[in-house]
Amino acid sequence: xxxxxxxxxGIGLDNPVIPASGTFGYGYEFAELYDINCLGTFSxxxxxxxxRFGNPTPRIAECTQxxxxxxxxxxxxxxxxxxxxxxxxxxxxxxxVMANVSGFSIEDYAHTCALLDKEEQVGWxxxxxxxxxxxxxxxxxxxxxxxxxxxxxxxxxxxSKPVYMKLSPNVTDIAAIAKACEAAGxxxxxxxxxxxxxRIDLKTKRPVIANTMGGFSGPAIFPVALRMVYQVYEAVDIxxxxxxxxxxxxxxxxxxxxxxxxxxxxxxxxxxxxxCRDIVAALPATMExxxxxxxxxIIGKAH
Amino acid sequence: MKxxxxxxxxxxxxxxxxxxxxxxxxxxxxTAPGQFINIKLEGLYLRRPISVCRWDETGLTILxxxxxxxxxxxxxxxxxxxxxxxxxxxxxxxxxxxxDHVTVVGGGVGVPPLYGLTRALxxxxxxxxxxxxxxxxxxxxxxxQFRALGAEVTVTTADGSYGTKGFVTAxxxxxxxxxxxxxxxxxxxxxxxxxxDGQFSFEERMGCGFGACMGCSCETKYGSKRICKDGxxxxxxxxxx
Numbered sequence: 001x002x003x004x005x006x007x008x009x010g011i012g013l014d015n016p017v018i019p020a021s022g023t024f025g026y027g028y029e030f031a032e033l034y035d036i037n038c039l040g041t042f043s044x045x046x047x048x049x050x051x052r053f054g055n056p057t058p059r060i061a062e063c064t065q066x067x068x069x070x071x072x073x074x075x076x077x078x079x080x081x082x083x084x085x086x087x088x089x090x091x092x093x094x095x096x097v098m099a100n101v102s103g104f105s106i107e108d109y110a111h112t113c114a115l116l117d118k119e120e121q122v123g124w125x126x127x128x129x130x131x132x133x134x135x136x137x138x139x140x141x142x143x144x145x146x147x148x149x150x151x152x153x154x155x156x157x158x159x160s161k162p163v164y165m166k167l168s169p170n171v172t173d174i175a176a177i178a179k180a181c182e183a184a185g186x187x188x189x190x191x192x193x194x195x196x197x198x199r200i201d202l203k204t205k206r207p208v209i210a211n212t213m214g215g216f217s218g219p220a221i222f223p224v225a226l227r228m229v230y231q232v233y234e235a236v237d238i239x240x241x242x243x244x245x246x247x248x249x250x251x252x253x254x255x256x257x258x259x260x261x262x263x264x265x266x267x268x269x270x271x272x273x274x275x276c277r278d279i280v281a282a283l284p285a286t287m288e289x290x291x292x293x294x295x296x297x298i299i300g301k302a303h
Numbered sequence: 304m305k306x307x308x309x310x311x312x313x314x315x316x317x318x319x320x321x322x323x324x325x326x327x328x329x330x331x332x333x334t335a336p337g338q339f340i341n342i343k344l345e346g347l348y349l350r351r352p353i354s355v356c357r358w359d360e361t362g363l364t365i366l367x368x369x370x371x372x373x374x375x376x377x378x379x380x381x382x383x384x385x386x387x388x389x390x391x392x393x394x395x396x397x398x399x400x401x402x403d404h405v406t407v408v409g410g411g412v413g414v415p416p417l418y419g420l421t422r423a424l425x426x427x428x429x430x431x432x433x434x435x436x437x438x439x440x441x442x443x444x445x446x447x448q449f450r451a452l453g454a455e456v457t458v459t460t461a462d463g464s465y466g467t468k469g470f471v472t473a474x475x476x477x478x479x480x481x482x483x484x485x486x487x488x489x490x491x492x493x494x495x496x497x498x499x500d501g502q503f504s505f506e507e508r509m510g511c512g513f514g515a516c517m518g519c520s521c522e523t524k525y526g527s528k529r530i531c532k533d534g535x536x537x538x539x540x541x542x543x544x
Contacts, residue, residue, distance in 0.1 A: 270511035
């Protein structure tokens, strides 16, 4: 019997597989497809202080081994999430959920996190300082070590839950930003968010995405994500959640070898709604194939 | 929604760029005309959403227009090929909500889901006027099939090469008060202005096709809706242009 359990800031996970924010809604719709309690946990849809419709459409573009999205943090706002979404989730998910939070100012982040801090269902806060799809929103904080540290400190002040800072890959030195978050009190680092990209329609000769650019994700970005997880693991002493193009149990193991304690799966859910269930199911046999008895033993083993 | 692996039974061109594909397999997830399936194609990342034209217990038919790499790849699928799909997506048209006389209005590749709808309406004892709009005579498909269902059919062509000259609204009269429409957005907008009530099927670039990614959201009078899951069919009174 292999052991797939890992621990994320003191909270045990049955396995390290976590559907990534923005690809799994607030969970309950996937619960109609399979029992989502098989997951380690999941990161719910990026939530902001106020409700947001998001960007104009088209918001989606096909790419080789991936897609570009420019949804723009569509969500009903934190109060509606607490009032309506979390109670629906509670009926079908009996584990702690990861609350993904975005904002447009440090006050926004602190306000939203303070409200979610009171929710017993929430195990961790994943603070997105890396959304490429909203003007001056999020990513501005994630590209400067100082701004990233300020958000981290402000959020830490209002919550006792573990805080994971979700970083942008669209930076020159991701290790410096991770270190700044750690110094400001972050309990962990989540990476990577999407890579800024675009497509142009040859027929119309205009960008496919209404917002011109968007975030590129999918299997094509896996090597970039893996490299950054590897770099951040070396730079900090707090746990790392790795993500970016993960679509198989093999990818999960590779991310963990690079330094991830847990692994998020994003774009794969959009192509195969059963992707996370299938990865969880494939993990034990894949571990046996590579002679891994205990998954938590391999974290960072490639270093 | 259900993941279904359909087998291609037939795949043939109806016009220069519109093809008809028959698929066999489980159709239990399809509950209303106007729903769609989302097809995984070799070498392409996102699935391709295509509306269901008609279905029975043994399989379904889709009609698709060749517009890009995905639909080009579909033309190369031979009988026997197996397609990984998500079946029974979207809400579809509400047949029970339709009055005794319904006008279905389709433009180009918006026509296919109206075939299944017309069949369902007639089976429910309703009278159907089908207005099928095309650019030119050579692009017309399924006129006879609609007639065979028992619908009163009017074909319009933008260039006047066949049927009524002009857009679909040129064929609409006072009797066409309740409309079920599918077609390009300018057509939907014109039809919206020419009728009193009805149901409109919208198109949008989708990520997942089943409501997870928020890629195809639109605003309605009752808040934002996902074209793939809460749509693609919206009631006329909730539409915000």
